[in-house]
Amino acid sequence: MSGQKQFGKYLLLKKIAHGGMAEIFLAKLPGAAGFEKELVIKKILPQWSANQEFLAMLIDEAKLAARLTHANIVQVHELGEVSGEHFIAMEYVPGVNLREFQEKVHGGGRKIPLEICLYIISQVLEGLSYAHSKKGTDGRPLQIIHRDISPQNIL
Numbered sequence: 402m403s404g405q406k407q408f409g410k411y412l413l414l415k416k417i418a419h420g421g422m423a424e425i426f427l428a429k430l431p432g433a434a435g436f437e438k439e440l441v442i443k444k445i446l447p448q449w450s451a452n453q454e455f456l457a458m459l460i461d462e463a464k465l466a467a468r469l470t471h472a473n474i475v476q477v478h479e480l481g482e483v484s485g486e487h488f489i490a491m492e493y494v495p496g497v498n499l500r501e502f503q504e505k506v507h508g509g510g511r512k513i514p515l516e517i518c519l520y521i522i523s524q525v526l527e528g529l530s531y532a533h534s535k536k537g538t539d540g541r542p543l544q545i546i547h548r549d550i551s552p553q554n555i556l
Contacts, residue, residue, distance in 0.1 A: 409483035411442055411490070422449050427493065440478060445487045456487060463489050465545060469535060473528030475556070500552035525555055 406413045411428045418425040428442040449455045463480035470476070479490040497505070499521065506513050532545045 408442065408444075408486075408488075409481065411440075413442060414439075417441070422446060422455075428490070430490075439493045441475075441491045441493050443489045443491060447486070450485060450487050459487065459489075465543065468543070469532055469545075471528055471531040473524050474532060494556040496556060498553045499555040503552060521555065525550070 408426075408428070411430055413426040413428050415427050416424060417427050423446060424444045426442045426444065428440055430438045430440060432438070445455075445459060460480060463477055466474075466477040467480075475494060476492040477489060478492070479488075481488055481490065503513065529547060529550070532547060535543045535545055537543050
């Protein structure tokens with residue numbers, strides 16, 4: 402994507418990633434008196450927007466993720482649709498993901514120190530434990546299981 406593009410109330414600044422089901426953009430939410438908030442927009446690819454089963458899964462996922470408030474879990478701000486394009490607006494976490502970090506360290510012929518590895522793992526486990534033990538308003542466990550723990554999803 403070259404240049405900025407208006408997408409509903411958001412301004413898409415640049416594409417950060419592209420996968421089989423979605424495109425991820427760094428975006429900005431402008432507001433009154435010069436207010437601006439950077440965030441991430443995950444736009445579902447058009448071929449998936451037409452799939453009602455996939456959309457139902459996306460909606461359920463967004464509703465569930467929006468209930469999670471933890472320092473080690475990216476916050477979901479909105480589930481929406483602009484001109485038939487479904488999206489999720491999420492917290493923007495600046496920096497690199499674990500895969501990029503690993504490539505940089507290993508590319509320099511080094512290893513990640515054990516203490517840093519253990520810290521990263523402990524933070525991931527704290528977020529997963531929070532999500533796994535989260536209860537609904539009725540007090541029953543939500544039974545959340547993250548199905549995509551991968552280095553590119555660890556920031």
